Amino acid sequence: MLLAVLIANSEGNILVERFNGVPAEERLHWRSFLVKLGADNLGGVKNEDQLVACHKSVYIVYSVLGDVSIFVVGKDEYDELALAEALFVINTAVKDACGKPPTERLFLDKYGKICLCLDEIVWKGLLENTDKDRIKRLIRLKPPI
């Protein structure tokens, strides 16, 4: 299960968070844990360079893209490699939607589009689409080529 996709700005404020199968009372804990993880490790990291960590039996793969940091959390079959795949797609889709690694403003300008992309990529904790061109068409309701 892909437990969470979380996108935060450089100050640690949450821009997008989607949890799947995480009890509501644990979400706050995850949110602060991820933000701290990012604050501790993402300084000076290049765009889209993926970092990895594990917490108990849960894996976290995360990266920075422009002004935002993106975290994906998973367990069981969504181990570090599957998460890396998911994060790669998310990074590409966000970059594609914004035309470049986004500033926070640009990210928020394209917020609707990004939500659609995430909806195509992860659906209730399962990885659904991984091809950026296909995702680009799907969010406009165009069939894939």
Add this chain to the structure above:
Amino acid sequence: MAQPLVKKDDDRDDEVEYSPFLGIEKGAVLQEARVFNDPQLDPRRCSQVITKLLYLLNQGETFTKVEATEVFFSVTKLFQAKDLGLRRMVYLIIKELSPSADEVIIVTSSLMKDMNSKTDMYRANAIRVLCRITDGTLLTQIERYLKQAIVDKNPVVASAALVSGIHLLQTNPEIVKRWSNEVQEAVQSRAALVQFHALALLHQIRQNDRLAVSKLVTSLTKGTVRSPLAQCLLIRYTSQVIRESSMNNQTGDRPFYDYLEACLRNKAEMVIFEAARAITELSGVTNRELTPAITVLQLFLSSSKPVLRFAAVRTLNKVAMTHPMAVTNCNIDMESLISDQNRSIATLAITTLLKTGNESSVDRLMKQITNFMSDIADEFKIVVVEAIRSLCLKFPLKYRSLMNFLSNILREEGGFDYKKAIVDSIVILIRDIPDAKENGLLHLCEFIEDCEFTYLSTQILHFLGIEGPKTSDPSKYIRYIYNRVILENATVRASAVSTLAKFGAMVDSLKPRIFVLLRRCLFDSDDEVRDRATLYLNMLEGDGAIVETDKDVKNFLFGSLDVPLVNLETSLKNYVSVPRELAVSLCIVQCLLAYSHVFVQYRFKNLQTSLLILILLPKEVKSLPLAEKKAPGKKPTGLGAAPTAPTSTVDAYEKLLSSIPEFSSFGKLFKSSAPVELTEAETEYAVNAVKHIFDRHVVTVIVDASDAEEFTEVSTKPLRSLPYDSPGQTFVVFEKPEGVPTVGKFSNMLKFIVKEVDPTTGEAEEDGVEDEYQLEDLEVVAADYVLNVGVSNFRNAWESMGPDFERVDEYGLGPRESLAEAVNTVIGLLGMQPCEGTEVVPNNSRSHTCLLSGVFMGNVKVLVRLSFGIDGPKEVAMKLAVRSEDESISDAIHEIVASG
């Protein structure tokens, strides 16, 4: 939670950038959502409002039921619009709003229409939305379309249906299981993702059918699964099949190994890694099987991708636990990972190296780790400290450099858990490596000179008190201890006083000087410190006022409480939670007994107060019936229940029995059995019996002892009267040869006179009717003479018992249902305590070793090692090895088994 975002972007331009959602408010957005109802829809505007709604939801904002319903109804109007972008947003917002069941109906028809639309994308999205919001009843209506969609030629539609299937399987498994054929077809799809989703769903549908999964794996491993993600799934399913089939495979060939090995040459890294991990996790994997997997993992260690490095080192770390030698080839690559920017990778690399390193590489490794420790978080440091502790126990000769490392990091900054991990490690090393003791104690002494954690200071002081006096020069620790009395808080000062006293008790040459220091503590500002100092001074000065001998002093200072502290704490809390006068005298004792507390009272001569220590008993043991007569069908449930705290029950029984003058001369009660029911449930009379074993006597309710020849009836204590619906007890005492585990069977008869009671006066009439009631037989078995007392470490206990009185023999147990049944029978026969969970026999085991411990009558410790083996026709053979403190007891255990 996000704040409204105002962010200045200095690097790019000086213009202030405002968030498009600055000042966004739920109420205003809900107002804006009215545009959905406009007759002339503005798709762009509507999309913006939906984006705002999504933003609010993503920020954790919640809508009330009314608000959500209103927005949902408005959104459904948007199905009229033909704009594709808006339609896509509508699908998303409906999913996010997750409307309630009664609202769903509004949108169902629109979605059903979309599901049959010629536009593929409408179909795919409508399926996803419907499956998200639907319930079982609607699902049966749309099932036909879903089955079609699974085999749709458009991969997006097929994937949508398949992923929906995976979700729906949790809520409506019967329906989804009917799609098996379509899903099977989709597995063969040319589209990679369809294959991936179909395989996942097919496996979930069939996961409880081992044969079907095996067939699925067999067919797919031969064919071509294109998607790397699907390949990974297939590898996982294959490992599962291998795990389940290996038990039945006697030939030694591992099925599907070739497939896994071939996957190591796949071009997708994900697949290579999955296969390598699967190979390393094979049960009983051989070095030959392991080598190719380790080779690819080694390559991944130097990958440019952190995720691959992490995955590889994580897997190697696991392999190092079982096959450390197989991983040593990767040590050089792993050493370079110590400086990895990603700290999770570095920590895993270090702990793996610590597991696989040899004695000669320890020093080099420690040097590398020292640089690394300063820039990682405490949680990683703790992992490293634990790994170093294990390494030191593995290479005791290297204790000096490892201990120095630990003491160095102890001086650095760090939180409580980290410091505790270090202190614990040093304590363990001191205990296990005698040479490390003095060095280690000095490190701890230096640490408490500047320790901010009271808990750790007191722990170390306690440990110093035990180990310090045994060193070659105990005097050198006194300075550190007394410094605590001068410099620390009251808790630490009190601890330091106790430690000083221990030195005084153990080291005669230090005694006069310790007295001087303790006398200074008499002027401490804290009560506890002064009290301790007074008590210890009085004890140590040895005028016999408090304790009479040197041995008593040491017992008091060093003896353990012998009570689980948790129980003690609970009891005390319970006790103080009930307001009552705490006068120190026997009345408390009785009062406590009434509350089912068993207690020990330490009394010190000439002390005005006595030290009262309460001990355990969470469960009430108020009534101790040996026989009772009750109204039909009204059997009390509590009486027959086995008590959870055996020692306390025994104490309570003992108290009861010793209160009866006839039994007071029998000596100490050895064991009381759990109550044995002598009547069937729901009968007219409910009787149960408890066997109390003394050295020479058995007390029970017995009437006829014809099958128990070695027992001689000594006395009976009949019950004078037993009012209706109340329990009562009667006793029969038998004498048996002393020290011999005599067994026998007694048949029982309840003989009584029934008398009518006048309800007005409550008095019984004079005449009654004699009656008899046949009871079940009661057996006294060998297990009644053994107390089931466990040991924490069987191997240590076994070694320390020594082979002097060991008796070994083999027995054939005949055909048995299963190995587990045979093991349980023997455990029951001996009545001993299984140790270390060895009473559990793994399924399908052909052999099993069970460890038992106990105390035989006469307080003789007994340890038993049972080795079982079962052959084809379920014939069980058993080897019984017994060690005890007494030769005759070892023989007696063999006799029990031989005659059982």
